Amino acid sequence: MSATAKSAPIVLLRQAPDARHAFGAEPPVLHGAGSEVYAQGDRADRLFRVEFGAVRIHRLLADGRRQICAFYLPGEVFGFEADGVHHFFAEAVSATGLTALRGGAGAEAAHDHLGAALRSLVRAQEHLLVVGRQNAAERIAAFLLDMAERQGGLEQFDLPMSRSDIGDYLGLTIETVSRVFSKLRAQGIIRLLGLRSVEVKKPGVLRAMCE
Amino acid sequence: MSATAKSAPIVLLRQAPDARHAFGAEPPVLHGAGSEVYAQGDRADRLFRVEFGAVRIHRLLADGRRQICAFYLPGEVFGFEADGVHHFFAEAVSATGLTALRGGAGAEAAHDHLGAALRSLVRAQEHLLVVGRQNAAERIAAFLLDMAERQGGLEQFDLPMSRSDIGDYLGLTIETVSRVFSKLRAQGIIRLLGLRSVEVKKPGVLRAMCE
């Protein structure tokens, strides 16, 4: 954990009004890497839109095992709950800007939010297939393709999260994640441009791995 | 697969109008065990409410591996998709009655459906924790508690699905499912009243296993 872990949002970003922020009236709030956006048990009274950076949604078992249920990247909306109380933790993966969307209880707000909620649901269910039935290499392949696609489909993209985050997202240990990355690199399927940056050389091979 | 596998709904149930069916005007449609409710790729233009029986939502990999993402029990609503196309298969687990809820595109319908969608989302995310980070015994324990709770919280309840379904839901093989059941029985934690019926003797132990 970084020095800013668990701290409250630290800066209200100064920024000119911007048409991209159609939902929220307020400018984005900056969260430092590792800082908590909300905790399990908090009241869930609004949604968040990621403007930049990345957010992880996770939950802990009593002995410290962690499962990251989802990552949210710029443009994506998170914070849904069924009963007004958060069942998970949300933390900034890296320096992250969030805008809050006042979640009105009205029918119109529901209509606005339903689409985003359904996208989260489909994503969670597809992730269940990966975690439940694919082996380590297949999980990493699926993860890389998903991250590439959500960042515009370019062959070169960032992994904002640590190996530990990736492991906890895919249900693997960091050792296994590291080994699979090394093997993919040795086979010329990917190139590691840095710890947090990847280039996919053979996307077809990755796609074939996921079936 | 049973004889009715993949068949269309076979009977339009004759039934008197019933106040429980507040949403749908139509009487429930009976689906035989194993019959398909919708397939991956079908148009998603309505939701379904389970009146009796059970439904599984699943997806297949190219080599036949299967992940069941969710079971739906009486009173629960399923069929949500983000983009008008089903990404998963839905099949009746046993003889099942379904009522269709016309999914209007309007704001009011969205409001009605948002709650059910959010319950599915929370359930999927909690299931991710089970599949991603818990061992075989913990998964079975969590599964039993979940099924018990959703059937009224009694210590004795039905498992409408086969061992194979349970395995594909929890990311285990049927052999592992069977072995864990036997171990729990040998420890006096559960009692098997039949292949599809369980009595939980020590719910506290099960709860402790899930942490």
Next chain:
DNA sequence: AGCGGCAGCGGGAAAAGCGCGATGGGTGTT
């Protein structure tokens, strides 16, 4: 420069769970 902390990488032993085959019980069919 030197030091300490942290993240990633890799090796070897160990465990968990899988795959296969055999057995047995229940159900429906001939």
Next chain:
DNA sequence: AACACCCATCGCGCTTTTCCCGCTGCCGCT
């Protein structure tokens, strides 16, 4: 009744992944 068939159970060897270990490189601090 006899049979076939499906499903669940169980034993055993094997693969995969984890667990525990130390090494390396980077970064910030003194």
